[in-house]
Amino acid sequence: MTFGARLHAAIADRGPFCVGIDPHSALLLDWGLADDVAGLETFALTVVEAVAPYVSVVKPQSAFYERFGSRGIAVLEKVLAQSRAAGALTLLDVKRGDIGSTSQAYADAYLDQSSPLAADAVTVSPYLGFGSLDPFVETARVNDAGLFVLALTSNKEGPEVQHARTDDGATVAGLMLEHLRRLNDGAEPLGSFGAVIGATIGESDEDFGFNGPILAPGFGAQGGTVADVRRIFGSAVVLPSSSREVLRAGPDQTAMRDAVQRANDDLRS
Numbered sequence: 001m002t003f004g005a006r007l008h009a010a011i012a013d014r015g016p017f018c019v020g021i022d023p024h025s026a027l028l029l030d031w032g033l034a035d036d037v038a039g040l041e042t043f044a045l046t047v048v049e050a051v052a053p054y055v056s057v058v059k060p061q062s063a064f065y066e067r068f069g070s071r072g073i074a075v076l077e078k079v080l081a082q083s084r085a086a087g088a089l090t091l092l093d094v095k096r097g098d099i100g101s102t103s104q105a106y107a108d109a110y111l112d113q114s115s116p117l118a119a120d121a122v123t124v125s126p127y128l129g130f131g132s133l134d135p136f137v138e139t140a141r142v143n144d145a146g147l148f149v150l151a152l153t154s155n156k157e158g159p160e161v162q163h164a165r166t167d168d169g170a171t172v173a174g175l176m177l178e179h180l181r182r183l184n185d186g187a188e189p190l191g192s193f194g195a196v197i198g199a200t201i202g203e204s205d206e207d208f209g210f211n212g213p214i215l216a217p218g219f220g221a222q223g224g225t226v227a228d229v230r231r232i233f234g235s236a237v238v239l240p241s242s243s244r245e246v247l248r249a250g251p252d253q254t255a256m257r258d259a260v261q262r263a264n265d266d267l268r269s
């Protein structure tokens with residue numbers, strides 16, 4: 001089954017809410033853990049055990065594991081494997097993008113399903129030109145994996161690049177969505193090539209009908225609300241994503257699970 005089809009089924013079954021597993025050093029300390037690899041592992045696997053059997057998608061942020069070097073990456077491998085074993089789709093937030101030959105190596109690392117860091121999908125940056133992502137697209141196709149391409153990010157600095165206009169008057173973000181529309185053309189029930197569009201972007205004139213999923217970070221700690229998700233995205237297939245807001249409910253696993261349930265109930269109502 002393609003990633004788009006698996007995601008479509010997972011959202012119908014478990015709801016659209018995506019939990020980010022971002023072990024910030026401040027959160028480790030708040031949980032009473034040391035800011036070291038042992039603390040990282042306890043934190044991350046406690047979150048996986050609490051939420052992965054219930055959510056459609058978990059989104060570990062690679063940076064928080066990379067800061068501990070190879071032992072942190074080993075924890076990330078466990079997060080990915082245990083989340084999948086619990087039935088959640090894994091979206092590795094790693095925002096890769098480089099010249100094509102290097103992109104192929106990144107794609108092999110994250111999307112080849114025999115890799116120790118294999119995920120169901122990854123975030124990628126198209127700002128070396130959308131064509132530089134071709135190795136990710138092909139590797140995703142071969143492995144039934146997915147991509148989420150940065151389009152309108154949740155941070156306030158993004159518009160400087162993403163709202164800039166191309167020669168034909170389209171915005172840079174609009175051009176990225178156009179490429180996604182082409183990649184997802186004819187896919188049913190949903191394409192595997194998604195966009196990252198923040199729940200914080202306010203009003204937008206862009207056409208979000210590109211037959212692919214939208215990852216909407218910025219929900220929760222960055223200020224995005226259920227009303228924002230409804231207003232910005234309408235009937236598009238959206239994964240509102242929150243990290244700190246859920247993680248702050250820990251280490252109590254029931255409290256984290258309740259936060260997930262509440263978010264899904266609010267988003268579905």
Ligand SMILES: O=c1ccn([C@@H]2O[C@H](COP(=O)(O)O)[C@@H](O)[C@H]2O)c(=O)[nH]1
Nearest residue numbers: 061153154155217218221222242243244
């Ligand atoms: O536009 C973007 C793209 C990615 N992110 C990532 O999402 C989480 C947000 O964490 P919160 O604690 O819910 O604010 C984090 O991993 C970011 O790197 C984003 O925020 N905006």
